[in-house]
Amino acid sequence: MTERRVDTVLFDLDDTLCSYRRGGGELIELAFEQVGVDPFFDVVDYHARYPEFVDDTETVEELRSDCFAAIAADRGYDAETGRALADAFAAERDHRNVEATPGAHEALEHLADDHRLGLVTNGAPEMQAKKLDGIGIRDAFDALVFAGYDTPGKPDPAPFDHALSRLDAASDRAVHVGNSLGSDVAGAHAAGVGSAWLPDGTHDGPPEPTPDYTLDSLHDLQAPPWRE
Incomplete structure (x- = not known):
């Protein structure tokens, strides 16, 4: 130009x-292990859906919970399974x-x-x-x-x-x-x-x-x- x-x-x-230092992919894998569910989405899926929830949530924890719940529902799982995965993810994430x-x-x-x-x-x-x-x-x-x-x-x-x-x-x-x-x-x-x-x-x-x-x-x- x-x-x-x-x-x-x-x-x-x-x-x-x-x-x-610990990527989102690693934390999603850990979340599935802790909840005891076989993986049904990955970090690419999360990032693809992330923008849908930015304008309608107040915190990143709320955003992630809504996002994971929506992905779970779309994949045939209970939305609460998605929220449990979001809680497990948040427990491992350190933003510093x-x-x-x-x-x-x-x-x-x-x-x-x-x-x-x-x-x-x-x-x-x-x-x-x-x-x-x-x-x-x-x-x-x-x-x-x-x-x-x-x-x-x-x-x-x-x-x-x-x-x-x-x-x-x-x-x-x-x-x-x-x-x-x-x-x-x-x-x-x-x-x-x-x-x-x-x-x-x-x-x-x-x-x-x-x-x-x-x-x-x-x-x-x-x-x-x-x-x-």
Whole structure:
């Protein structure tokens, strides 16, 4: 694409700036073991249904419970089995037990010299704040937007618009960095914001929608591609 004059960078959080040391797939397997039910869905199924419940729940625990119950009902199980699995999952999850993505701290430090920085993340404030504190980056941002709580969830353009408003920034001079084509890239484009995609290795084939920039790692942001 043509070079953008960028003075604002927005970031996704989960699997962009940090990730759990114990992944959701492992915790779902443990939940099935503890409830004593043969597995009938996996973390991919969970993530696919997650956005359906973001706008109608107050906490991540409530969201997960409703999501697991819906999956259970759709697969021919009692909804209460799904809620029991959600309880077992929650008992194992520690939101502070996260690790920074390689290059995250360096990227934030470098970009802060001449960019406004914002966070646009789908997730409950109390949950996401623990992750930010867990890797020590809460104070790196000039604005925090918890989509699904402050605004509708990504890919709705509202959380991006809200972040830009708080940063007094223009959409055509902003780029959003995230790992999800469906939430981050699509949502950024809907808001008129540029997109920098950080692939997580789970996508095959050409990316759709097409990101403005594709990163090999967050280390690339020490020489931002929009300056090339």
